Amino acid sequence: MTPTITAFERSPDRGAGLARDMRVRWTLEELGQPYQVRLLSFAEMKQPAHLALHPFGQIPTFEEDGLALFESGAIILHLAERHPGLLPADSGARSRAIAWMFAALSTVEPPIVERSMAWLFEREQSWYAQRLTMLDERVRRRLGELSRHLGDADWLDGDFSAGDLLMTTVLLRLQSAGIVDEFANLAAYVARATARPAYQRAFAAQREVFLQAQAAAESAPAP
């Protein structure tokens, strides 16, 4: 049975590929697995039918053969364990690749999300400039550590893995801030990852959703 994932009917990033369904789409493309997408409005995400799939009322979810999962990290791990391509066969290398998945989500992403949240909810406040300096410093410190680890390697630990996939999507959230470009090897790393055909296919698919929603809105009769 083809799995179904959920995504925003209208992504707040206007098709920039920063919503978390992109991570799962990219994974499915890397693994060569077909999938279907069910689009949800913000109102639908908070209704009982969706909360039964995702207790925090977010996207993406994953459904296949009676199994329902939430949390993009868990969905990606579930898929990567069942189809070859995103986790090494060697047991130790596999655990290390999974460590990079957790590092992306628990160590690198939180200060980046905090920075976006500050922009969303505090940019009109008198303290915003002062906090932004502090948050940028925190993000820069993490990226410096990541850059030092990466060195001149192509990927974080051996071949491209689910850890690199997640780390790339996390770094892409900083795109507009320009901080990644301060670390030449990280900028090259993101460019290398997003040049992968699987990324390109996933990006085009999520962008198409945005373009169609926009076209539908434009062709709607004036109220």
Add this chain to the structure above:
Amino acid sequence: MTPTITAFERSPDRGAGLARDMRVRWTLEELGQPYQVRLLSFAEMKQPAHLALHPFGQIPTFEEDGLALFESGAIILHLAERHPGLLPADSGARSRAIAWMFAALSTVEPPIVERSMAWLFEREQSWYAQRLTMLDERVRRRLGELSRHLGDADWLDGDFSAGDLLMTTVLLRLQSAGIVDEFANLAAYVARATARPAYQRAFAAQREVFLQAQAAAESAPAP
């Protein structure tokens, strides 16, 4: 070979069991696996020997038979996959338990950590009270969603799992804020989890490290 984990020589929480080695200790106790601990000073954590094990210079790390891992979530998953007790045998239930591990670390913990960071770095600032109200609201919303999902069940999905273990350690970080107590079923959930003998053994072991460091400091000759 007995695995070795790393922990703070002097935990900033003064033995309250909130440092991330506690999660791994608790896991090892639940699984009945012996372990050794190597204590590190803050200076040692940032030196090349430790950075080779942990690119972000933190604790805990895990070493066994030539394999080195970092990220508490990844260490716990590695252990839970190799020893029975913290993940269901059924494949679907197993993926759902892992989803709760990711939910604890990527969805519930970040706003809680942001709240602690604000206290650490912004509590002297004019805006602190205003931000704290906002952060508390964000934490409360997550806890409300978690509480609604838990309902009157004992654990998040079936039997006690690695997901419950991680979620408990995340909720414990809010202990001093009193926010968990606003949700009676979550307070009971934390009490149920921390009453487990494995938790108690792990807590006593990390507390002993703090007590010994304190005794050593007190018996040191005056400068």
